[in-house]
Amino acid sequence: MPSPRLPPVPRVHALRDFEPLARKRLPRQLYSYIHNGADDERSLAGNRSAFDDYSLVPRMLTGVSGRSQAIELFGQTYASPFGISPVGLGAMYAYRGDLVLTGQARAAGIPAVLSGSSLIPMETVAQAAPGTWFQAYMPGDPARVEALLARIERAGFGTLVLTVDLPVMVNPENYLRNGFSTPLRPSLRLAWDGLSRPRWLLGTFGRTLLRHGMPHFENWRAERGAPIVSATVQRDFLARDHLDWSHFRLIRQAWKGPLIVKGLMRWQDAQIARDAGVDGIVVSNHGGRQIDGAVAPLRVLPEICRAVPELPVMMDGGVRRGSDVLKALSLGARCVFAGRPFNYAAAVAGEAGVAHAIRILRDEIDRNMALMGINRLDELDATLVRHIDSFRP
Ligand SMILES: Cc1cc2nc3c(=O)[nH]c(=O)nc-3n(C[C@H](O)[C@H](O)[C@H](O)COP(=O)(O)O)c2cc1C
Numbered sequence: 001m002p003s004p005r006l007p008p009v010p011r012v013h014a015l016r017d018f019e020p021l022a023r024k025r026l027p028r029q030l031y032s033y034i035h036n037g038a039d040d041e042r043s044l045a046g047n048r049s050a051f052d053d054y055s056l057v058p059r060m061l062t063g064v065s066g067r068s069q070a071i072e073l074f075g076q077t078y079a080s081p082f083g084i085s086p087v088g089l090g091a092m093y094a095y096r097g098d099l100v101l102t103g104q105a106r107a108a109g110i111p112a113v114l115s116g117s118s119l120i121p122m123e124t125v126a127q128a129a130p131g132t133w134f135q136a137y138m139p140g141d142p143a144r145v146e147a148l149l150a151r152i153e154r155a156g157f158g159t160l161v162l163t164v165d166l167p168v169m170v171n172p173e174n175y176l177r178n179g180f181s182t183p184l185r186p187s188l189r190l191a192w193d194g195l196s197r198p199r200w201l202l203g204t205f206g207r208t209l210l211r212h213g214m215p216h217f218e219n220w221r222a223e224r225g226a227p228i229v230s231a232t233v234q235r236d237f238l239a240r241d242h243l244d245w246s247h248f249r250l251i252r253q254a255w256k257g258p259l260i261v262k263g264l265m266r267w268q269d270a271q272i273a274r275d276a277g278v279d280g281i282v283v284s285n286h287g288g289r290q291i292d293g294a295v296a297p298l299r300v301l302p303e304i305c306r307a308v309p310e311l312p313v314m315m316d317g318g319v320r321r322g323s324d325v326l327k328a329l330s331l332g333a334r335c336v337f338a339g340r341p342f343n344y345a346a347a348v349a350g351e352a353g354v355a356h357a358i359r360i361l362r363d364e365i366d367r368n369m370a371l372m373g374i375n376r377l378d379e380l381d382a383t384l385v386r387h388i389d390s391f392r393p
Helices: 015-025 028-035 042-052 097-108 122-128 142-155 173-177 188-195 198-212 245-254 267-275 297-307 322-330 340-372
Strands: 054-056 071-073 076-078 082-084 133-137 160-163 259-264 280-283 313-316 335-338 385-387
Touching: 015 028, 015 340, 028 173, 028 188, 028 340, 042 054, 042 297, 042 322, 054 322, 082 097, 082 340, 097 122, 097 340, 122 142, 133 142, 142 245, 160 245, 188 198, 245 259, 259 267, 267 297, 280 297, 297 313, 297 322, 322 335, 322 340, 335 340
Parallel strands: 082 335, 133 160, 160 259, 259 280, 280 313, 313 335
Antiparallel strands: 054 385, 071 076
16 A cells, blocks of 8 residues: 655644644635635534434454455546545645645545646646546636646546536635635735744745746636736636536537546436436535535435446545545445545645645544454445434334
């Protein structure tokens, strides 16, 4: 099993330990952008509590000395059944953040997805970390779609993740409370929050400005997008609310490699996606950042797996522990993803942080596989997990 050879991060024993350290490291605008969910954050909380509603039912005396947590996905072998979700603005949390995340994922043999809202040109990332998946938000008009797909392919990405849960921009109230916007607007408060985080200011933002200039949304479209800090520039959020499955089918025709749709929550949509030729699904509510009150992905995972048994179904949202991973896999997921924890880890300690986060989750999975009485992940099934309701009289 590939294992990143970077030292552990002091005081971090579980993924949740990264968060308070990242909070101290990042200006409040950026911390809020990662941390907050939409509106009253019910979906954000629900993503975690869904895992608590399932209990594990371990097997005993099965001989578990031959454990392997490797999985096969789209013809590749991955060393662990988890990956790094696409998260925008990675290079603002850690110096060259997108390279840090994708590089460590590659070193550890797990999938990582580069966000379409990232700040390092996709060509640079594809070259440094071959095998990274690319996530796109479909542009609203066909000419832009074609140009973007051509660029992604030219850059060398094989696997495309299409995020479909953003027909309009989300309600930014929690970001506004903390002074976050895209682009960030220069203000006294922004300057003060930056100055009060000198390690971030010098080590991440200042270093980036000096060496690479002002970060821009490099991968939103085929052409370069807006800068991350600007008093006047507007981001191109041209209309996308007319998009429907016919647009998806056009992309399917144009993209020859594995095509994954991210953000489905209904088994009916999973079947439409299957019929439209998708290769995989990520069940996701965008980490509780879209419609507040949206069901937790874990809760709809079993019905989606039942509806499209021929497809690899993956999920993200609230995965923080090895036991969460085993619960999701017992309910039918082939692989899970996590977003916030890896980005906090990058903010706290760069490459060593991400390597440590991967190691923590991997070790927890290995230990929990032994405690569950299994050697291989395909031994996980619905008999090893029980929903809380099944214990009620
Ligand atoms: C700060 C932030 C930015 C995100 N940006 C994107 C993005 O650009 N594209 C996308 O498909 N999902 C994006 N997501 C959603 C993640 O891919 C993922 O679905 C979510 O983070 C999973 O939940 P978790 O953070 O609880 O693990 C973002 C999430 C966060 C926290």
